[in-house]
Every structure is written in C-alpha cells, then in structure tokens.
Amino acid sequence: MDEPRLKRRRTDDSGATRTPVTRSAEYWFDDGNIILQVESTQFRLTKSMLSMHSSVFRDMFMVPLPPDEPTIENCPVVVLSDTAQDWIHLLGAMYPKFFLEVARPPTVELIAGILRLSKKYDIPLFREDCFHRLRMQFPSTLAEYDSISGRTLLKEEPHMLIPLVSLAREFDQISILPLIFYSIVVTESDKYMFKVMNDLDLSFRPADRLACLQGYVRLLDLQSLISMSWIDKDNGYIPARSCPRYQACLMALKDIIYNMSRGQRPEIFILGQWIAEWEVGLCDACRSKARKIFEDARQACWNELPGVFGLPAWEDLKSLDFE
Structure with a gap:
C-alpha cells in the first residue's frame, strides 16, 4: 500500500500560513494532542484515538518530533492532502453521537x-x-x-x-x-x-x-420472454391443464393483461414481487400455476442479471471482490 502523504504545517517567509484556516466546531477537543489540517479546516484530536483505528497514524506517532516543530496550543500540526468533508465523515464514525443508528442509514x-x-x-x-x-x-x-x-x-x-x-x-x-x-x-x-x-x-x-x-x-426482452411469460395465453400456461373452469379463467387472464397494459406495474418488473391483484378471477389451480411460473422466472432472471449488463456470472463476480 502506498504511504499517504503526511506533511507538517508549512509557513511562508513571513511566518504566516499560506491559506487562512478555521477550527472545526465539532471536532476540536480541548484534550486533543494532535491537530490535523485538511484543506482550510483544522481538527484537534487525540493520538490515541487515531492510533487505535489506523496503523498509518500509529506508526507516524512513534517517530519523535523535532524539538523545533511548530505547534498550536502545544499540539503538533499535520497537513493532509485529503478533503475536509471526507474527514468529517470519518470522524463522525470515530466519534458517533447515536447508539445503534438504524433509523439513520448512511449516504453514498x-x-x-x-x-x-x-x-x-x-x-x-x-x-x-x-x-x-x-x-x-x-x-x-x-x-x-x-x-x-x-x-x-x-x-x-x-x-x-x-x-x-x-x-x-x-x-x-x-x-x-x-x-x-x-x-x-x-x-x-x-x-x-x-x-x-x-x-x-x-x-x-x-x-x-x-x-x-x-x-x-x-431487460425488456427478459421480461417478455421469461418473467411475465405466464400471462401470454399462447404459451398455454394459463388456464392450467387442471383448471376446473377454463373459460372463466381465460376471461380473467384477459382482464389481467388489460389492467397491466393500463400501467398498473412498472415498465421493467423482472425482480418485482407477485402482485395479489393478478390472482383476481383465477381458480386455485391457475393461481398456483401462475405464481410458480412467476417465481421460477424471477430466479432465472436473477441468474441472468449480470450477463444483461455484460458482466460475468454471480459466482465469478464475487470472486473478484476485494476482501
């Protein structure tokens, strides 16, 4: 792993900082003993907390500081080439304000x-x-x-x-x-x-x-050929062979197709769940047959999903994951 660039605070010839900096209102701790400057924001933190999480900082803090190292409030300053917003995200994880924060999912x-x-x-x-x-x-x-x-x-x-x-x-x-x-x-x-x-x-x-x-x-092809194939009367799936009332279920199927055409489902639906309204008017045999075809088709579409986007199969994809 490439070593990140850690820099001590730099000054110009007059001793003034090259860019004005501000202290973080949220992550400036009075008992902190190290200051990280990221862009124009300074964070006063503790070496122990950073060392506990990061081997890079742990190794860095083991190196003695030069005696003439400039400090702020007796704290050495390290300049990092990151973004302040990334550090705010990271410090929010290091210093959480909520316990078991299930109701607040993280953003991308x-x-x-x-x-x-x-x-x-x-x-x-x-x-x-x-x-x-x-x-x-x-x-x-x-x-x-x-x-x-x-x-x-x-x-x-x-x-x-x-x-x-x-x-x-x-x-x-x-x-x-x-x-x-x-x-x-x-x-x-x-x-x-x-x-x-x-x-x-x-x-x-x-x-x-x-x-x-x-x-x-x-996806549109998969949907018509596989996932919604049960509604195509030409396939002969519905009415089922064991259907006790063929004509009634055939009319119910036509109503289902008509309602679908009126926009009662999304344009692409290959991974969607079975909708109860699709069962209206179907006998038990036809309803069971339709759901079985639909669920088997969902799994078939799932298996095909990586290939739809030109990717390897699921197992091969998982083997490519880091960690």
Missing part, C-alpha cells in the same frame, strides 16, 4: 468518504463495515435481495447511483454492479435513460453507459 457520500480514508490510512474495520453495507444493499442472491425489501440500508439517492458505479470499481466491489446498473435502469427509467445517454459526467465510463443502454433492451 459518507460511505465513499470513509472508504477513501480507510484505504489510505489503513483503517480495516471501517473499510469492512462499508463493504458490508454495500453488499447488503446490493446483494448477490435473490433471497438476500428479497430479505431487504422495504428496508433502507443505504440512502440510495437516485442522483448518486451513477457515482456508485465508480465507487464499486474503485474499491473492487464488483459483485454489487449488477444491481446498481439495474437500479439506474428501473428507477424513473425514462429520466435516467435520458441521463445515461446525455450526461457528460466523465466519472461514468463510456463502457458503463453502454452497459446500461444495452441492459435496458435486454
């Missing part, structure tokens, strides 16, 4: 900031926690995907989906890419497909942009 910006610093300064526990959170939000099995339905593990703001692609690649979390791509395509699909095609944000690689565009078409 917070996860990204902590990942950047935990990699640079070797903070393994925070890095592993971030990876775990990402893999929970974007799992690699359908059972895990269903288990988080309705739960918010990460504030997945729509405008942060594209930066999540870059984040996954930067930190080698390749197995989360299929669901991120899927989310880009199905979340307000018209708006985001327009963004995918026209956004000039260089952080979204052309190859990833193309994967979304091609994936959109492939």
Whole structure:
C-alpha cells in the first residue's frame, strides 16, 4: 500500500500560513494532542484515538518530533492532502453521537468518504463495515435481495447511483454492479435513460453507459420472454391443464393483461414481487400455476442479471471482490 502523504504545517517567509484556516466546531477537543489540517479546516484530536483505528497514524506517532516543530496550543500540526468533508465523515464514525443508528442509514457520500480514508490510512474495520453495507444493499442472491425489501440500508439517492458505479470499481466491489446498473435502469427509467445517454459526467465510463443502454433492451426482452411469460395465453400456461373452469379463467387472464397494459406495474418488473391483484378471477389451480411460473422466472432472471449488463456470472463476480 502506498504511504499517504503526511506533511507538517508549512509557513511562508513571513511566518504566516499560506491559506487562512478555521477550527472545526465539532471536532476540536480541548484534550486533543494532535491537530490535523485538511484543506482550510483544522481538527484537534487525540493520538490515541487515531492510533487505535489506523496503523498509518500509529506508526507516524512513534517517530519523535523535532524539538523545533511548530505547534498550536502545544499540539503538533499535520497537513493532509485529503478533503475536509471526507474527514468529517470519518470522524463522525470515530466519534458517533447515536447508539445503534438504524433509523439513520448512511449516504453514498459518507460511505465513499470513509472508504477513501480507510484505504489510505489503513483503517480495516471501517473499510469492512462499508463493504458490508454495500453488499447488503446490493446483494448477490435473490433471497438476500428479497430479505431487504422495504428496508433502507443505504440512502440510495437516485442522483448518486451513477457515482456508485465508480465507487464499486474503485474499491473492487464488483459483485454489487449488477444491481446498481439495474437500479439506474428501473428507477424513473425514462429520466435516467435520458441521463445515461446525455450526461457528460466523465466519472461514468463510456463502457458503463453502454452497459446500461444495452441492459435496458435486454431487460425488456427478459421480461417478455421469461418473467411475465405466464400471462401470454399462447404459451398455454394459463388456464392450467387442471383448471376446473377454463373459460372463466381465460376471461380473467384477459382482464389481467388489460389492467397491466393500463400501467398498473412498472415498465421493467423482472425482480418485482407477485402482485395479489393478478390472482383476481383465477381458480386455485391457475393461481398456483401462475405464481410458480412467476417465481421460477424471477430466479432465472436473477441468474441472468449480470450477463444483461455484460458482466460475468454471480459466482465469478464475487470472486473478484476485494476482501
């Protein structure tokens, strides 16, 4: 791992700092014995806390300071080439204000900031926690995907989906890419497909942009051929062979198809849950047959999801993940 650049506070010929700095209102502790200057913000912290989490700082603090080292309030100053906002995110994790903060899921910006610093300064526990959170939000099995339905593990703001692609690649979390791509395509699909095609944000690689565009078409094909195949009367699935009232169930199927065409489900629905309204008018045999076909198709679509976006199979993706 490359050693991060740690610099002592520098002054110009007049002794004044080159840029005006301000003290952090939240992370300036009276008992602190080290000051970190990041951009124009200074944080007064304790060496023991930094050393407990980071091997880089622990090794740094073992080196004696020169006797003429400039200080502020008897604290040495270390200048870091990071962003102040990333350090605010990291210090929020080091000095939490909430216990078991389940109701306040982290943002993508917070996860990204902590990942950047935990990699640079070797903070393994925070890095592993971030990876775990990402893999929970974007799992690699359908059972895990269903288990988080309705739960918010990460504030997945729509405008942060594209930066999540870059984040996954930067930190080698390749197995989360299929669901991120899927989310880009199905979340307000018209708006985001327009963004995918026209956004000039260089952080979204052309190859990833193309994967979304091609994936959109492939998802529509999968949906018609597999996940919603049970509603195609030409397939002969519904009415079922054991149906005791063929004509009634055939009419019910036509009503279901008509209602779907009126926009009662999203355009792309390959991973969606069964909707109770689809059972209206069907006999028990047809209802059971339809649900079985639908659930088997969901699993088949899940298995195909990585390939939809030009990625390897799920097991191969997981083997590419770091840690």
